[in-house]
Amino acid sequence: MKHESLPSDTILLIEDTPSLQMIYASALKRAGYTVVTCGTAAEAMAEFQRLRAQVVLLDLMLPDRTGLEVMQDFLAMEPQTCITVITANGSINKAVEMMRAGAHEFLVKPFDDQRLLAAVDNARRSVRHRVPVKPEAAEPMVLPPFIGRSRAMQSVYDKIRSVARSMATVFITGESGTGKELCAEAVHKTSSRARGPFIALNCGAIPVDLLESEVFGHLRGSFTGAISDKIGAAAAADGGTLFLDEICEMDLNLQTKLLRFLQTSTITPVGATKPRKVNVRIICATNRNPLEEVRCGNFREDLYYRLHVVPIHMPPLRVRGEDVIEIADKMVAKMAEEEGHVFLGLDPRVRDLFRSLPWPGNVRQLINVLRNVVVLNDGPLVTPDMLPPDLQSEPRTERLNGTAPPTGSGLGDLAGRTLAQIERMVIEDTLQRHGGSVPRAARELDVSASTIYRKLEAWAKLDAG
Amino acid sequence: MNKNLVFDDSSALFALNIDESVLSGIFEFGDEEMRIELCNQLLDDYRRMAAALDGGEPVIVAKVAHELKGLSSTIGAQRLADLAETLHTTAERVSPSALSVLTLPVRQEVDAVLSLLETCAKAFRRP
Numbered sequence: 001m002k003h004e005s006l007p008s009d010t011i012l013l014i015e016d017t018p019s020l021q022m023i024y025a026s027a028l029k030r031a032g033y034t035v036v037t038c039g040t041a042a043e044a045m046a047e048f049q050r051l052r053a054q055v056v057l058l059d060l061m062l063p064d065r066t067g068l069e070v071m072q073d074f075l076a077m078e079p080q081t082c083i084t085v086i087t088a089n090g091s092i093n094k095a096v097e098m099m100r101a102g103a104h105e106f107l108v109k110p111f112d113d114q115r116l117l118a119a120v121d122n123a124r125r126s127v128r129h130r131v132p133v134k135p136e137a138a139e140p141m142v143l144p145p146f147i148g149r150s151r152a153m154q155s156v157y158d159k160i161r162s163v164a165r166s167m168a169t170v171f172i173t174g175e176s177g178t179g180k181e182l183c184a185e186a187v188h189k190t191s192s193r194a195r196g197p198f199i200a201l202n203c204g205a206i207p208v209d210l211l212e213s214e215v216f217g218h219l220r221g222s223f224t225g226a227i228s229d230k231i232g233a234a235a236a237a238d239g240g241t242l243f244l245d246e247i248c249e250m251d252l253n254l255q256t257k258l259l260r261f262l263q264t265s266t267i268t269p270v271g272a273t274k275p276r277k278v279n280v281r282i283i284c285a286t287n288r289n290p291l292e293e294v295r296c297g298n299f300r301e302d303l304y305y306r307l308h309v310v311p312i313h314m315p316p317l318r319v320r321g322e323d324v325i326e327i328a329d330k331m332v333a334k335m336a337e338e339e340g341h342v343f344l345g346l347d348p349r350v351r352d353l354f355r356s357l358p359w360p361g362n363v364r365q366l367i368n369v370l371r372n373v374v375v376l377n378d379g380p381l382v383t384p385d386m387l388p389p390d391l392q393s394e395p396r397t398e399r400l401n402g403t404a405p406p407t408g409s410g411l412g413d414l415a416g417r418t419l420a421q422i423e424r425m426v427i428e429d430t431l432q433r434h435g436g437s438v439p440r441a442a443r444e445l446d447v448s449a450s451t452i453y454r455k456l457e458a459w460a461k462l463d464a465g
Numbered sequence: 466m467n468k469n470l471v472f473d474d475s476s477a478l479f480a481l482n483i484d485e486s487v488l489s490g491i492f493e494f495g496d497e498e499m500r501i502e503l504c505n506q507l508l509d510d511y512r513r514m515a516a517a518l519d520g521g522e523p524v525i526v527a528k529v530a531h532e533l534k535g536l537s538s539t540i541g542a543q544r545l546a547d548l549a550e551t552l553h554t555t556a557e558r559v560s561p562s563a564l565s566v567l568t569l570p571v572r573q574e575v576d577a578v579l580s581l582l583e584t585c586a587k588a589f590r591r592p
Contacts, residue, residue, distance in 0.1 A: 026494035110538035
């Protein structure tokens with residue numbers, strides 16, 4: 001549609017209960033905003049066409065049409081519009097559906113004026129940073145820094161691009177080594193927050209007692225050892241993105257605090273009395289099935305629905321077809337340059353082997369294998385004899401079956417093994433019994449999670465070599 | 466706003482399970498004129514919803530219960546919001562007689578909220 005006028009700074013508020021309309025409008029006007037109110041979809045459509053409002057507050061339930069239909073019409077006319085959905089408690093699933101369809105954020109009734117103003121402020125900031133859409137430009141096949149053009153990855157790229165213009169929380173799942181943090185960084189870099197900070201925090205690598213302080217910060221003297229004020233990850237990510245990796249490892253008490261943070265956009269550092277408002281987009285990731293964690297009581301259901309707005313599943317390497325070869329070619333060239341060795345590519349036998357391997361450690365395992373080859377050998381081709389022996393003896397997999405091979409088993413016979421081998425067997429067995437949870441295995445073994453992570457990393461390097 | 470003029474009967478608020486700070490906070494969003502206007506609008510809305518509940522038509526009762534839930538939780542009337550939520554989820558699935566039983570406590574709570582809002586309206590009009 002063509003417009004004579006420029007987009008307006010006016011907030012368009014669409015709410016069918018007159019009292020609520022008046023309450024929200026009063027709070028916004030008191031904060032200095034110009035507000036136009038509507039009670040029906042028909043009125044809203046007329047006002048939207050007249051005003052071209054860039055920030056819209058939209059109730060989910062309207063008397064003449066659904067909020068979803070109204071939002072779709074608005075976005076079809078003006079794709080840059082930031083629409084914040086207002087919903088009653090109990091309609092979270094519908095709100096999530098709206099987020100997936102392009103809403104910027106959602107507010108659950110009841111919310112106070114501070115939350116309303118924070119949402120509007122976020123929307124206005126987002127509008128300012130948005131780059132106008134250029135529909136004529138075709139999207140490239142690959143989204144840097146990813147490598148690979150498989151159908152599975154195209155779906156990931158599409159989701160990252162479509163979620164970039166939203167404030168929606170992204171929930172990344174996938175096996176270890178599939179690139180979940182890379183995905184989080186890509187979401188950040190393609191968003192309007194790209195100039196802001198990207199703060200990553202591994203919830204599983206930090207002891208439970210310290211995690212609250214790591215996320216929300218603390219004041220000097222708030223607990224033994226708090227020798228100075230500390231800015232938490234949430235405050236450090238103000239204006240940018242906070243990536244919470246291994247979210248399912250988060251303690252239940254802290255999950256409650258995270259939920260409150262998501263609802264109010266405020267943080268209260270440990271030892272502080274006054275909350276502080278922050279503007280942060282949350283991205284989280286896990287290598288577990290989050291819904292299963294909810295069923296087991298390890299993860300709060302309300303937090304799950306708050307976070308699981310836009311799910312992105314990182315596919316395992318074994319279902320990415322020719323991506324394994326493309327990644328290997330590019331990584332070998334890059335590593336060869338870094339190491340000062342000459343490698344022109346992969347021997348055809350290595351290509352066939354790579355295509356047939358199950359890659360339980362996914363891209364991370366592939367990179368470790370290649371690093372080892374490039375460091376210890378000189379080209380011109382990567383040949384089978386350069387590969388670690390255990391890689392060649394790994395069970396082959398039917399391509400695209402999407403199932404990880406069984407890993408490890410019980411303790412077995414310890415006789416004749418070194419202490420280091422026994423330690424590894426014990427740790428791997430414990431991890432297996434805890435479904436791969438490092439923090440839980442660490443608790444059982446009475447060591448810190450970071451010790452296990454360090455050992456896993458060392459073993460991965462050892463295996464690759 | 467002079468809170469004492471409006472909320473001088475704290476036992477009534479307790480019985481209603483209304484969070485005084487929420488309602489008084491909302492009335493402080495604007496000037497005196499806005500307070501009177503908002504109070505009158507709340508009275509109009511609650512009266513409209515009460516009449517719809519009295520109609521006993523399941524689809525309309527469910528819709529109004531949803532609206533009642535959102536408005537009541539916003540003004541701090543949490544018990545009414547909770548009752549309305551139950552009514553919203555069940556209104557279209559129960560018999561007419563069961564619906565009237567479920568509607569009764571909601572109606573009583575709406576009347577109590579209306580009574581409180583009328584007190585507020587009088588207090589705001591005092592010179």
